[in-house]
Amino acid sequence: MTADSGFEILLVTFPGLEEELKAEAKSLGFRPVETITGGVLLHGGWPDVWRANLRLRGVSKVLIRIGSFRAFHLAQLDKRARKMPWTEVLRPDQPVRIEVTCKGSRIYHAGAAAERIGRAITEELGAPVSEDAAVCVKVRIHNDVCTVSLDTSGDGLHKRGHKEAVNRAPMRETMAALFLRQCGYTGAEPVLDPMCGSGTFPIEAAEIACGLFPGRSRRFAFEDLATFDPAAWQALQAMEKPRQTALVFRGSDRDPGAVRMSQDNAARAGLESCTEFTQQTVSELQRPEGPPGLVILNPPYGTRIGDRKKLTGLYRAIGQTMTERFSGWRVGIITTDAVLARATGLPFAQTGGPVLHGGLRVSLYLTTALG
Incomplete structure (x- = not known):
């Protein structure tokens, strides 16, 4: 991934409501590439990531694809994880959390895989690994292909920042x-x-x-990334034009x-x-x-x-x-x-x-x- 050429962005949503989210994204000027189960894919840059978190009402999380590679054993995973562009997106002073899922792969122990990737990030970048960190690196190992994504949202986007109390079995x-x-x-x-x-x-x-x-009243994980631009973010927030009804x-x-x-x-x-x-x-x-x-x-x-x-x-x-x-x-x-x-x-x-x-x-x- 590069900031200049753009990268893949995944808008996560509820399976069964992908078309509604795609329509919402189009209405706000995003250009969805395709729908997949539980999400909508688009191609864009960091301003698109910030705007998606701020303005899309139906998206649960906004993930970006950092890269992917094949890995057949933990030593290979460790070696290739060290070549990922961590310095382009993560800050050495911000802790990260690693979440790994494994399916149909020779690497089958998610905890061991998370430990190797966390060690690679710490030793290559200097960022500490913490289970309660706001910044989360999500890794999916499927059929021996390791796909690395970054959660730019933090807390689920249903948390608007206004609701302190909820009833039993609430709808998000x-x-x-x-x-x-x-x-x-x-x-x-x-x-x-x-x-x-x-x-x-x-x-x-x-x-x-x-x-x-x-998203007007809350923080996002992308504010703790190396790519964050406070001035550009404030300009996006200032585009809100409240109206009376x-x-x-x-x-x-x-x-x-x-x-x-x-x-x-x-x-x-x-x-x-x-x-x-x-x-x-x-x-x-x-x-x-x-x-x-x-x-x-x-x-x-x-x-x-x-x-x-x-x-x-x-x-x-x-x-x-x-x-x-x-x-x-x-x-x-x-x-x-x-x-x-x-x-x-x-x-x-x-x-x-x-x-x-x-x-x-x-x-x-x-x-x-x-x-």
Whole structure:
């Protein structure tokens, strides 16, 4: 890799939502090369890496390819690791973490491989190896080919820097952003989540409508790399142009703790003026004043035998409330179970393949505007 000619960048995302991330990347002027399982590949330089971390809402991590080579045994791995361009990207005063996976290779012990690569970095560059370092070198040894990448993000990009409290089994902001995109949401309509948990959907929708960058409030691992340019980074951050919106983004939940949690999270994101959270059940929900928009929710989906029967009543109540009170609104429900989605009685079409979420496979079911 060289800074002048560019390098391969991998935008990591949830398997099943690659096309949505690719579309988002294109909308921001990136030029995706191809989609692979769990990611989108593009070719670019360091400004593209910084901008991807700052602005892409649906990306989980931004990795760059440092290089690859064949290695059939640990001594060969050690020798070739020392020839990698560590000095071009890493700083000798910043500790690094090494993560190795091995599959179908004569080098099969990940811990031993990580020890050799860490030693090579320390002896060639001077950077110490630490298990809790923010900078992470990721190594994949597959069919005797060693691919070395660098995690430029640090903490997962769903950590926007605003949410201190989350409810049980929360949906990550990155996934919520891609489901909103799958619904055709652009920021031009109100959004309501009647089972809001920690407020992820309304807050994410409000940020889009207000033109806020998802990474505006956090640090990234690339700030600790040798390639970091503080002046160029500040110029990218200054491109954010927040705007006022007349729309209101609402959430409700039967749990008062969830409502308080959502209010606090919205306040930390600077979105108090355009968000509203109330305590109520789905059956108590009334259509808000103003233009129609999108109702999106991630209700419970049972994973044990008998759960479906218990949850059918809840899904039926959701459908009844939407049908009776939300004419003109679109409805999106994320669930593992097509039978539960049908129990709503709403005219859903499954919009895409299943997406892995918390070990389960979920799908978005979306209506057109209700009559």
